Amino acid sequence: MTEIFGYTACRQLSQMFLAVFFFHSSEYVLAAAIHGRSKVNLGSLLISKAYVFAMMFSWLEYVVEIALFPGLKEYWWISNLGLVMVIIGEIIRKLAIITAGLSFTHLIKVYHEEHHNLITHGVYRFFRHPSYTGFLIWSVGTQIMLCNPISATGFAIVVWRFFAQRIPYEEFFLRQFFGSKYEEYALRTPSGVPFVK
Numbered sequence: 067m068t069e070i071f072g073y074t075a076c077r078q079l080s081q082m083f084l085a086v087f088f089f090h091s092s093e094y095v096l097a098a099a100i101h102g103r104s105k106v107n108l109g110s111l112l113i114s115k116a117y118v119f120a121m122m123f124s125w126l127e128y129v130v131e132i133a134l135f136p137g138l139k140e141y142w143w144i145s146n147l148g149l150v151m152v153i154i155g156e157i158i159r160k161l162a163i164i165t166a167g168l169s170f171t172h173l174i175k176v177y178h179e180e181h182h183n184l185i186t187h188g189v190y191r192f193f194r195h196p197s198y199t200g201f202l203i204w205s206v207g208t209q210i211m212l213c214n215p216i217s218a219t220g221f222a223i224v225v226w227r228f229f230a231q232r233i234p235y236e237e238f239f240l241r242q243f244f245g246s247k248y249e250e251y252a253l254r255t256p257s258g259v260p261f262v263k
């Protein structure tokens with residue numbers, strides 16, 4: 067049990083805490099900067115019950131594994147790969163938010179609003195859903211960083227399924243708003259989420 071107070075746990079758990087803190091606070095700050103403080107509420111922190119449950123499970127997995135199988139957490143090349151994923155995922159997501167500007171809202175728009183333009187430049191040139199690409203890489207990266215095999219697999223499946231269901235729904239409205247422009251864009255640009263067309 068002493069491992070929980072050792073260098074490995076202190077470093078990996080601090081990295082995790084910083085990754086989570088930076089992700090959520092920057093989501094809030096960007097939403098406030100783009101949409102104005104009056105339009106932003108605690109929902110902009112993007113913390114749902116399911117998410118809190120998943121994160122708590124991952125901390126529990128970490129503590130149990132470091133106590134019972136401390137060697138599992140010493141694969142530094144795996145942990146560092148996760149850290150790189152966290153940084154890359156964060157950068158892709160934030161570039162998407164900044165590039166889309168007013169067109170980026172945390173909730174999917176089901177009515178077209180005047181300021182909602184079709185974004186196809188910047189990171190949107192490479193992927194239709196760069197913020198989802200970024201979040202998928204970031205979230206799985208947090209678990210690889212902790213060398214958490216169960217949570218890494220669980221996060222990959224759950225987050226992938228969530229976006230695989232959300233993308234067709236979101237694109238139904240984007241096709242209504244932007245018609246053939248969106249159709250052409252979708253034909254030449256991959257979704258950015260593996261196995262989602």
Ligand SMILES: C[S@@+](CC[C@H](N)C(=O)[O-])C[C@H]1O[C@@H](n2cnc3c(N)ncnc32)[C@H](O)[C@@H]1O
Pocket residue numbers: 162166169170171172173174175182183184185186190194195196197198199236239240
């Ligand atoms: C949470 S944002 C996610 C945006 C995009 N799916 C991504 O991953 O970067 C959801 C909102 O973005 C809008 N949106 C998605 N793709 C867009 C695009 N290429 N241009 C403009 N708005 C877009 C949707 O209409 C929706 O209201």
